[in-house]
Amino acid sequence: MRVPLLVGTRMTVVNAADDATVLRPPPPGEAIADVGAAVRDALRFPLAGEPLEALVTRGGRATVLVEPPALPLPGAEDDPRRAAIAATVEELERVGVALEHQTILVASGLARRAGHRELEDLVSPEFARRFKGRVEVHDAEDASLVDLGAGRVNRSLVDTDAVVVVTAAESVLDGGPASLLAAADARTARAARAVSLAETSSSEGWQAALQLERALARRVPLVGVSLTLNLPRLHGALRGYPYEVDAVERVANSPLRRAFGALPAPIRGRVLRLLPLELSASAAFAGPPSIAHAEALIRAVEARSTSIDRPLDAICIGIPRSTPYLPRERPNPLLATFLGLGLALRLWRDAFPIADGGTAILVHRFHRHFAHPTQQPYRAFFQATRAGREPDTLAGAEEEAAGDERALAAYRAGRTCHPRLPFANWDACGPALSRLGTVLIAGCRDAVSARQLGFVPTQGIGTALGMAQGRAEGPLRVGYLLSPPYFPIRVASA
Numbered sequence: 173m174r175v176p177l178l179v180g181t182r183m184t185v186v187n188a189a190d191d192a193t194v195l196r197p198p199p200p201g202e203a204i205a206d207v208g209a210a211v212r213d214a215l216r217f218p219l220a221g222e223p224l225e226a227l228v229t230r231g232g233r234a235t236v237l238v239e240p241p242a243l244p245l246p247g248a249e250d251d252p253r254r255a256a257i258a259a260t261v262e263e264l265e266r267v268g269v270a271l272e273h274q275t276i277l278v279a280s281g282l283a284r285r286a287g288h289r290e291l292e293d294l295v296s297p298e299f300a301r302r303f304k305g306r307v308e309v310h311d312a313e314d315a316s317l318v319d320l321g322a323g324r325v326n327r328s329l330v331d332t333d334a335v336v337v338v339t340a341a342e343s344v345l346d347g348g349p350a351s352l353l354a355a356a357d358a359r360t361a362r363a364a365r366a367v368s369l370a371e372t373s374s375s376e377g378w379q380a381a382l383q384l385e386r387a388l389a390r391r392v393p394l395v396g397v398s399l400t401l402n403l404p405r406l407h408g409a410l411r412g413y414p415y416e417v418d419a420v421e422r423v424a425n426s427p428l429r430r431a432f433g434a435l436p437a438p439i440r441g442r443v444l445r446l447l448p449l450e451l452s453a454s455a456a457f458a459g460p461p462s463i464a465h466a467e468a469l470i471r472a473v474e475a476r477s478t479s480i481d482r483p484l485d486a487i488c489i490g491i492p493r494s495t496p497y498l499p500r501e502r503p504n505p506l507l508a509t510f511l512g513l514g515l516a517l518r519l520w521r522d523a524f525p526i527a528d529g530g531t532a533i534l535v536h537r538f539h540r541h542f543a544h545p546t547q548q549p550y551r552a553f554f555q556a557t558r559a560g561r562e563p564d565t566l567a568g569a570e571e572e573a574a575g576d577e578r579a580l581a582a583y584r585a586g587r588t589c590h591p592r593l594p595f596a597n598w599d600a601c602g603p604a605l606s607r608l609g610t611v612l613i614a615g616c617r618d619a620v621s622a623r624q625l626g627f628v629p630t631q632g633i634g635t636a637l638g639m640a641q642g643r644a645e646g647p648l649r650v651g652y653l654l655s656p657p658y659f660p661i662r663v664a665s666a
Contacts, residue, residue: 174424175652176413177490179535179615181440182433184490185424186633186652193480193651195487197659199415200402201475203452207252208259211338211397214458215263218395219467221459224336227393230268232333235275236260238294239351240286240498243342245656246404248451249293253340256399256456258299260338269334274305277328281354281361282593283497284546285309285586290498312358312590313580320387322380323360325352330391337396337461340453341468343369343519348398348465349381352388358574358592360384367603369518370473370660372466382462389460396461398468399453403476403657407448414654441493445500473521477660483527484651486640488614488633489516491536492656497589501543504550505621506597508536513611514600516658523663525651529609531640535633537617545587549579553594557624570595609643612636 173188188194204210215224228234241251257276265271278286278294286309292300310326317324329335329352339347345364353364364377372378388394406412409428412419423429432440455471457464489512494500496507496515503511512534517525526532542550556569573579573591582588605611605626613622614636616629623629630636641648 174421175654176420176424177488177535177652177654178492178656179490180493180537181437181444183423183429184535184633185429186488188650188652193484193649194420194654195478195480195651195661196414196420196654197403197476197478197657200405200452201454203402203454204456207255207399207453207456210453210456211256211259212263214397214456215260215395218464219457219459220463221395224263224395225267227334227395228264228267228269229333232269233273233275234264234269234334234336235277235328235332236264237277237279237329237335237337237351237355239339239347239354240278240280240283240290240294241340242283242496242498243346244401244404244451245494245496245658246449248404248449251451252399252401252453253338254294254296254299256338256397257295260336260397261303264336271304275328275332276305276307277310277326277355278307279310279326279351279355281364282312282358282590282596284589285311285583286498287586309586310355311584312356312361313584317357320384320391322383322387323353324357325384325388326355329355329388332392334393334395335388337394339396339465340399340401341465341472342401344372344375344378344469345369348396349385349461350377352384352461353377353381356384358590362592362596364596365599366518368520369515370469370521385461394461395458396464397456397458398461398464400455400468400471400475402452402454403659405450407450410447420654437493473660477521477662479662479664480525480651482665483523483525483663484530485527485644485649486531486533486637487517487526487651487653488533488535489653489655491534501546502541504542504547505538505540505618505625506550506553506594508534508538509601509625510597513604514597516653516655517604518600519658519660521660521662524607525661525663526608528607531610531612531643532604532608533612533614533633533636533640535614537615538613538621538629540618540621545582546589548582548588549573549591550594552576552579552591553598554621554624561626566595566598612639
């Protein structure tokens with residue numbers, strides 16, 4: 173069985189055993205024909221609470237809280253969130269809030285603050301020309317943040333007559349009440365932790381977001397709009413991948429694959445970015461942000477997930493040449509680890525998909541490359557791990573990094589991420605690392621970086637599978653994750 177995995181900008185084909193498990197998501201479901209109309213209907217008939225018209229003050233002010241569309245990965249230029257933002261602004265205008273009195277607050281949490289290009293991509297050009305309100309990019313280090321008891325939040329969320337949260341339900345930490353954490357101070361945003369990104373019950377971040385939502389709701393009327401997005405659908409040479417068996421086989425056996433692999437990496441990356449990609453929404457819900465988001469997330473997990481009958485002994489994950497944040501860049505070793513362990517292997521429900529003590533194989537070159545200046549804080553993380561990865565050591569290094577005035581100034585200027593983000597990325601990998609026996613880096617070109625993170629470098633996938641078999645007590649049950657896009661995994665026997 174030939175399994176194609178996207179590794180960097182190459183499509184690597186693995187000769188898998190016939191009894192291997194190929195994890196692929198179901199095809200994208202039926203899309204809403206008019207996202208704007210669905211959002212307007214949701215605001216007029218919410219799942220709980222009052223409709224928007226009863227919450228806002230005619231002639232008053234309103235703040236629309238949004239997040240950069242970093243997920244899903246890959247994203248699309250024509251994102252349904254564009255239509256949702258436009259419909260929300262229009263609905264506010266209809267119920268008496270003039271465009272001049274509306275503020276769009278863009279909250280990126282600890283990620284790099286949105287620049288001019290990211291702001292342009294948030295909405296359609298037509299809407300950008302028509303909108304006369306204010307656009308503000310949240311600053312987690314702003315001295316004017318307002319203390320709500322559960323955290324300090326952007327003043328635009330408090331000095332207003334109503335707040336509308338417009339997001340998509342990608343995970344328990346992306347969208348909904350978690351966007352309030354992304355609009356808070358750095359220490360509060362750092363509380364966004366979760367064992368599983370598809371279950372609220374085990375998420376500290378979800379509980380912290382709920383507390384912040386309740387604290388804000390006591391100050392101003394608060395309503396949320398959450399979209400359920402379908403997984404992105406590729407067209408062109410990769411049409412049908414990774415959803416259809418025929419498409420997977422076609423890609424694996426394509427004679428163009430070798431010719432494409434011979435192209436320089438920048439050209440391959442440009443070609444992949446130019447592939448036609450469709451992103452649609454299947455539902456829209458409104459109400460208190462936590463309620464609307466929970467309903468949208470349940471729908472998303474049901475529509476996107478794939479099931480396995482029991483946990484795997486090993487899983488092989490190809491890491492693409494992309495970061496989970498905007499703008500998309502080449503991932504450094506920590507971000508590559510986060511994509512595999514902190515994102516792909518946290519999207520599970522019911523049970524962790526790998527048996528305790530199992531093996532994760534990340535297929536990535538692991539070059540210690542840091543895009544300058546956007547990934548400079550990751551250098552501080554790697555400097556800290558030279559002294560070990562003990563929690564106390566990393567906690568001290570994080571506080572030192574968070575007090576670096578030059579790093580904070582670069583973050584506030586929009587040149588790089590917050591210095592706490594690399595440490596948050598590593599924490600996100602903790603739930604998977606606590607269950608896995610070992611992590612192998614297949615095709616590793618920087619053994620020092622791999623060992624510094626506690627991983628085992630190997631020459632290729634075949635070597636890594638041989639090592640995983642050597643650790644297993646019996647026949648090795650291997651799974652191959654066809655991604656991106658990343659999708660939830662359910663264990664049927666849980």
